[in-house]
Amino acid sequence: MTEVNPQKVSAPEADEQARVEAAAVAPSGSGGGGLRLGRMGEARHLGLVIALALLAVVGLITTPDTFATTSNMVSLLALAATIGVITVGMTFVIIGGGIDLSVGAIMALASVWATTLATQAYGPVVMAVCAILVGTGAGLLNGFLISYGRMVPFIATLAMLVAARGLAQRMSERKTQLVSQDNGALIELSTTRVLGLPLLVYIFAVVVAVGWLILNRTTFGRRTYAVGGNPEAARLAGIDVRRHTMLLYGLSGLCCGIAAVIIMARTTTGSSTHGDLYELDAIAAVIIGGTLLTGGRGTIIGSILGLLIFTVITNLFILNGLNTSDQLIAKGLIIVVAVLLQRRSLQTAT
Amino acid sequence: MEDISREQSDNPSLLQMRGIVKQFPGVRALDGVDLDVRAGEVHCLLGQNGAGKSTLIKVLAGAHQPDSGEVLLNGEAVRLANPTAAMRQGIATIYQELDLVDGLSVAENIFLGHEQAVWGFTKRGEMFAATRKLLARLGHGEIRPQTEVGRLSPAGKQVVSMARALSHEARLIVMDEPSAALAHDEVSNLFRIIRELTSQGVAVVYISHRLEEIREIGDRVTVLKDGRTVAVGLPARTTPTATVVSLMTGRNVEYVFPPRPTGEFGEEVLRVENLTVPGVVSGVSFTVRAGEIVGLAGLVGSGRSEIMEAVYGARRASGKVTLNGKPVKLGNTANSVRIGMGLAPEERKAQGLLLDQSVARNITLATLGRYSRFGWLNRKQESAEADRLVKALDIRPPDPTRPIKTLSGGNQQKAVIGRWLVEGRRLLLLDEPTRGVDVGARAELYALVRRQADEGVAVLLVSSEVPEVLGLADRVLVVRDGRVVHEAPATELDEHHVLDLVMDATPSHG
């Protein structure tokens, strides 16, 4: 294909495109048509891997003594693990046609709930279970409001964001709650190392693997694509769209609960300030990874690569002693560039 | 053919397309197509599903760029770089797949892109008036300009997209299967408008799989096969159907319905009592037995699709539905599928397909449970079943891994039906199953449906084509204004009789 014309997309989209062009409004939001999804998916991932490699090179050049050290790599992965687990849940929600703004707040609430004196009295296992249940419960509540209360996901989860943070502040009286000595086992998730990596990195790996399997090898995953791609068609094909949607948010909440366990291990605290703006990082990672916000399309691998890119950027800024405002600006640019590049690659692939 | 070149001197071509080539990844959709259209004629484009008709008209509409070939308008080469450019050249297109914005009003859709505005403020009053005029001209004065398009039936949407094409001062109007969603009387309406247009010198390119329409409205015919022109400028009225069909398919297809079973039907599968959908269906009762195909004949808007959707649980309704003697929980499609129903919806793009997904995934979507254990997919089994159905339905290209949006309309339709042609179904609800399917493939589809019935499945069928209902169904229910007004074995009815029953007491349009 030598065409560079922007409306070179697949046939049914060309219809839309034609209409949109005729309307002389902004280009169709759905972007190009994913022909040969499989191969293109790989190509897209390849681009992300290259970007990641480039960032690593930048790290090696600008901070040769600190970037490639084991301790830096470990802290990088530990940071990625927390948001990464959340990103897995977010990928499901977005492929299913929704959005979850409440992830950071739910994680904070779960961490606070699990570190109250009352919960801590039952030991580390109950604390972890508590965090996971709180997360799942909040997620299911999101899902319930969206599926059965017919609220727009953006609004329902925005409400949850505000309310969950509020509740977390109340429970903790705005204090940081320390994980007590007796529950040191929880902290070992971050201190115990296997093959040089802390246990929590393995938790992250397991969540990613399980997420990938669910999305690609189960009926639940298949239905997630259907529900996000065309809810009406999914309903007429006998999928219980509402129940499925609710479960998707439950899954996202579950991931937040697991992330809460990780952050408690990493920081040895539960706090209502944990996970501030994590929702933005997670959503950004998913978008950079090539998942469309319109739903029905996307991959876990892409999201994780997107997340790693984001984490490495943060890391580079810290190592180079640059301030956080610049870091935010850089992240904003990365999102724009990533999305623009994806558009291009989709179009030229036709 | 020789008389064409003679005629050309006194009636020059309005449009000439020469040697158009369009390559998609893995498919050469157009491989040197020629088309020659004169002012004031209805030029029909025929070809099997996937022959390249829609691709060709998308090139003409500026939505696809050809790899090579040229387009001449009034003898001058033009470049149709995008849809706006094509429109500026006076080419208006009605696409095969509806392309309206559901959230906008009828008027807004019609004037999308060429709103009449002053300082950026649309002149609503004028647009409404113009819309009313267009709709009245189309015989649909009852559609209000301010209605949201999403609320219209598929046929209503078809009318709106037609109005949109008319709203441009076009000298060439391209219609890709405009009649597929229309009932009999609306097709006559469409033809009346086409005649009006051509008498004003507008040329119409008309695509349809209904050959009798071509005979009625067409002047000349161009036949495509596998992306090539195999015949140009055949006289539409006098060329024998057999000739056209064998040009299209390369073989002799008989447009036949499978034989009806001779014995008795099985036990009662579906019993519907007093089914009511507020405002559309009132108190409908009927039964369908195992092995029986029951056809619902009626106009668009008569409530026939709503009856199906209500039975299936896709629409709020009251009344009693029993399947194999067990009451069906209304309003829950997941449950309906679990107990053995299947619905092939009317509008494939909006209601049937996951456009981004592969053909295989679209086919297996509704019956994933068959290829999984505890939610874990057996992908080998799944792809084997998809392969089988792609072959059985002759979906082209026969590659289940292709994204379904790259298939031609007719082939997408086959996938929507194929979804349910699996074991374990007790009741199939088929709404316009052959919409956009070509002559050859139709016969195969009919045979497949009949085979399902012979295996004991009960089938409820809706079609706007009366011959199809009469030919395929065993028993026919005539639906009018949300009621069953007549019921008879198909063999005791003929087309005229059904049309009379269907229309009776319905205010005629135009």
Ligand SMILES: Nc1ncnc2c1ncn2[C@@H]1O[C@H](COP(=O)(O)OP(=O)(O)OP(=O)(O)O)[C@@H](O)[C@H]1O
């Ligand atoms: N965007 C695309 N990408 C890849 N292949 C495509 C694309 N659009 C169309 N095709 C292929 O091009 C061929 C011609 O398709 P087209 O839609 O023009 O057929 P058609 O004659 O309109 O058929 P139908 O009668 O079913 O509508 C088909 O094989 C189809 O699969």
Ligand SMILES: [Mg+2]
């Ligand atoms: Mg077509």
